[in-house]
Amino acid sequence: SNDYTIYYEAVPRNALEKILWMESDRMGFFINTVTQPGLEREIDVICNEKRQTEINNAYGQVDGIMSKAFFPKGHPYSWTVIGEMDDIKSATMEDVKEFYSNYYVPSNATLCIAGDFDPAETKAMIEKYFGEIPGHPVEKPKQWDVTLDSTKVLYYEDQFAQMPAIEMAIPSVSSGHEDEAALDVLASLFAGSKNTPLYKTIVEANLAPEASFYDYCRESAGTLEMRTVAYPGIDLDQLVMAYDKAKLMFEQDGVDPDMLETVKAEYEVSTYNQLSSILNKAMLLARNKEFYGKADYVIDEIEAIKNVTAEDVMRVYEKYVKNANYVAVCAVPEGQAELAVEGCALAETFVEDINDQTNKSEVGALADDNDYEHTPSKIDRTITPAYMPNTPQTTLPNIWEGKLANGIGVMGITNSEIPMANINITIKGGMLLEPADKIGLASVNAYMMNEGTALRTASEIEQAISKLGASVNVSANSRFTTISIRSLVKNLDQVMTIVYEMISQPRFDQSAFDRAIMTQNASIDQTFSSTSGLAFTALNDLYTYQTVYTKRATKTTLANITLDDVKNYFTNLTAGNAYITVAGDVDKDNFIKVCEALNAWGGDAVAIPEVTLGENAAPGKYFIDFPGAMQSYIIVASGGMKANDPMKVKQNVLNEKLGAGSNGMLFNVLRLQRGYTYGAYSSFGSTNEFGYFQAQSSVQGSVTKESVDLFTEILGGYGESFTPEMLQETKDALLRANAFAFETNSSLLNMLNTIYRYNMPKDYVIQDEQTINATTIEDIKALAAQELNPDKFVYIVVGDAASQFKNVSGAQMYQLQP
Structure with a gap:
């Protein structure tokens, strides 16, 4: 940082x-x-x-422009x-x-x-x-606060942006300042939820899908910043006016006492979540000791937030925000300079010609001949210490099961590390229940379930949930609609009552529906504004066997959806198709009790269509044009095992030394030996119906061909290069990692979801360990020959076709439809 x-x-x-x-x-x-x-x-x-x-x-150059313009x-x-x-x-x-x-x-x-x-x-x-x-x-470092004598607005035309965006910054305070807590609370009250002024003037006004405002305190200086990516065609002057209007609303309405208490509850929950893992504890303690002189400074931070009053909030608003000058940076799509704020100046940006890209280093592995002067030491630092004798063993937590009075199954793990619980209510269906001409309906329905009930508006529901130290979000994917809940355990009964209200009486008003469609369209625009977004969209099109996983919303299918369609789809979300998983500081009996409100949820199971496999795209190289791209995104796809295949974990053994992390061969060759990329990785994934392998990297545009060839060479020869020593190192690494893989509520919940959604045995982790231990070098070589055969690969390359397409041997152009 x-x-x-x-x-x-x-x-x-x-x-x-x-x-x-x-x-x-x-x-x-x-x-x-x-x-x-x-x-x-x-x-x-x-x-x-x-x-x-x-x-x-x-928008990648916004921060650089802002840094130069804001700070002297x-x-x-x-x-x-x-x-x-x-x-x-x-x-x-x-x-x-x-x-x-x-x-x-x-x-x-x-x-x-x-x-x-x-x-x-x-x-x-x-x-x-x-x-x-x-x-x-x-x-x-010395404190160097910034004073702005006037407002300054800059703009640039962004060749990759599909929608205009603006970032505004005003001077704030450095970290540890006595006003930091009040400014943090002010930022949350101004834009942190659906009941805040900036949300109302920007999101509810259909100017942008979301708006953020936050206090960014650093060691030497601080800023208060607003960031918003607007809908296509929105003049950014409207965003500036919306910001000014939000300030007037805040001045007139003042600080709502309930909102103030809600923000304090949210901060408490955020602190618990920061402390949920050993790694987070260590990072927080180290940061606090280094910058504040107290490892337990987080306690001071909590107390400071608790002590913030409404008067404190209005005081810092008057002092830092009300009449403050600011620096704003506008990023507008290429050719749409008229969307920038009126009277703004053109910013200086970095422009690179892909044809001028060169590498400073020579290609090849760097010599490591130990021929250098060693820094003197009292001990021999060339000797790597052995592992200590206290080898941890994987101990699975106890999994309990139960059932609500209405028949909904429940599976849980009690974890008392923090007074929180993470819960998923999984409802079968998802995109499987969408008509072919209305793809996106499940996601629109999920969006609208977050937008209030018949009894309360979206902002009222959100505030009620947040005040209880909880968050609730509804989402949808190919096979499920999922209600994700995170809550202080002491308030779970009240939270679940609100969840039932969301399930049983959604608001479904026209304005929320219109926003849902606009937000989905904006998401498509954002996906199509990056090489990685296009690459993974193409992977979805080409390598998911023409199943429900291939389906994706387009602007055409979204245009076909009506509010009545959403209401009809919602009737599929019945208790008969639901299952609950929970991990946290609650046992079986208490959890069944706090879910009492859900017992009123009814409905028989809805028939879910079977997933039938079609054909993947033919092996070959598919090139997607991204004019002007300075980097090319490459994905190589191949086959794999289904999620519940008991031998699936052998794929992890195969992949660990190939591309699971920075110690993998892909990373070593493409980054360390060639300098072509910042990183290169691979993984195996799976669904209930099929599995797949993918390797990917974002590479320097001028070496697109060379990188594609390297992927072929590395993947194709990996099986033969795999040694018994690599196998043993991999086994040791995977087994050691399992020992601390299930420490947080989130990781425990993921394990429960894996068991339920993929019909896995409860001790699948232990069975996987046994399979890992039994894996032989012959198993790995056979698996590599089957799944890492270049003749079966589908290559997806997204880059600048004008300079790179002709270089990629055998490639064919592929066109994606937004």
């Missing part, structure tokens, strides 16, 4: 010494291993990261974290070593360990590995 670099790992307890050895090496002993070829390779990688995250993305020259926030392309390319060994020497020292860092460990033993290991690292005083 602007303020810190964080290195973090979540590992089994027996790997603690390895991690301490590795991180101490990174802090005090590794700099001499950095070579000129290594630096040049990393420069290529970071250039591709900048293309992927900024240059090749819709020389301010540490006057550039983005990744920096400018010219600066990245000109980095020298001296630059790197100077930065490392200045900042990678114990006096400028905090080490935090959270989890199951022996404190005395761990302190001794920390002293062993970190104790000899020399330190020196590091000057802390």
